Amino acid sequence: MxxxxxxLLHEIIAGLNIRPTGTFVDLTFGRGGHAKEILKSLTSGHLFAFDRDITAIAAGQVLVANYPASLTLIHDNFTQAAIRLMELGIHQVDGIVMDLGVSSPQFDDYTRGFSYREDAPLDMRMDQRQRLTAEIIVNTADIATLSHIFREYGDEPQAFQIAKAIVKARTLGPITTTGQLVTIIKSVKPQKELKKKGHPAKQAFQALRIATNDEMVNLEQGLKVATSLLAPLGRLAVITFHSGEDRLVKNYFKSLTTTSGSRYGIEAMIKPEEPKFTLYNRQVILPTAQEIIDNHRASSAKLRIIQRK
Ligand SMILES: C[S@@+](CC[C@H](N)C(=O)[O-])C[C@H]1O[C@@H](n2cnc3c(N)ncnc32)[C@H](O)[C@@H]1O
Incomplete structure (x- = not known):
């Protein structure tokens, strides 16, 4: 597949307020679901789309053939977007979308190692040029680092127990496959957890994927790059899929849309600088119940949009 x-396709398109002659950026092209819809709204406008996964860029060539004058695909980390766009003479854009996490094709191609459903090498790299794999993390990180990863990036209740079991298991030989890791995870899960709906390795696998791809650091940098690129009235729309990501986006948007807190001495006498951004939506935008029924991947999605003044 x-x-x-x-x-959240309709919400993204409405939220970006697309001007047909504008310049837009999709920082997470994937299989071009959002990109296609943006392209339909453009006349002489242009869409620049990034993905760090070469298979996404390769699959996107069909869309480039359909929209040769309005779509440019760039194989790079979105943290490099400002530099890559500058090279193309683009300094400001009218709208940006970030749809975080993995795409369904990345997950469905079990040889990539993202899935806990099939046995495959423990890879999990979005960018195949990267050296660090999930296997390296699992076989070299200490207990404290592993439990931090499982707790912080996966909200995994058995974070410490899984970390301990991994370190014990690797004394017998390296852990090289997703199947081995699933067995280790299941071995420390209490019966009531194993009986719950959803795969018992889901959270730990998500956490390991986030660590392998350094997703939180990339997100922090990516948000700064994206907001620096926005033209006046330009908007940035970000879809997150877990609590850590959403907290980061929420706090960053808050810092850009409010005047800084406590100020002392001479600072308190100087008029604070007006924020340069406003929130498009005060409340986070969530998928409808129908969208969650139609697309299970939407169930944890949260959308936040910010606008440059
Ligand atoms: C959820 S999918 C995007 C799906 C897309 N919006 C669609 O509708 O088809 C996320 C995509 O972003 C890419 N990605 C994640 N982090 C990235 C980063 N730091 N730089 C560039 N691409 C990234 C992944 O490789 C993946 O293809």
Whole structure:
């Protein structure tokens, strides 16, 4: 299967307020679900789309053939977006979308190692040029680092127990496959957890994927790059899929849309600088119940949008 159903599609298109002659950026192209819809709204406008996964860029060539004058695909980390766009003479854009996490094709191609459903090498790299794999983390990180990863990036209740079991298991030989890791995870899960709906390795696998791809650091940098690129009235729309990501986006948007807190001495006498951004939505935008029924991947999605004044 090589499909990806875009999440919160209508909300993204409405939120970006697309001007047909404008310049837009999709920082997470995937299988182009959001990109296709943006392209339909453009006349002489242009969409620049990034993905760090070469298979996404390769699959996107069909869309480039359909929209040769309005779509440019760039194989790079979105943290490099400002530099890559500058090279193309673009300094400001009218709208940006970030749809975080993995795409369905990445997950469905079990040889990539993202899935806990099939046995495959423990890879999990979005960018195949990267050296660090999930296997390296699992076989070299200490207990404290592993339990931090499982707790912080996966909200995994058995974070410490899984970390301890991994370190014990690797004294017998390296852990090289997703199947081995699933067995280790299941071995420390209490019966009531194993009986719950959803796969018992889901949270730990998500956490390991986030660590392998350094997703939180990339997100922090990516948000700064994206907001620096926005033209006046330009908007940035970000879809997150877990609590850590959403907290980061929420706090960053808050810092850009409010005047800084406590100020002392001479600072308190100077008029604070007006924020340069406003929140498009005060409340986070969530998928409808129907969208969650139609596309299970949408169930944890949260959308936040910010606008440059
Ligand atoms: C959820 S999918 C996007 C799906 C897309 N919106 C669609 O509708 O088809 C996320 C994509 O972002 C890419 N990605 C994640 N982090 C990235 C980063 N730091 N730089 C560039 N691409 C990234 C992944 O490789 C993946 O293809």
């Amino acid at each position: 090589d499909e990806h159903t875009p999440v």
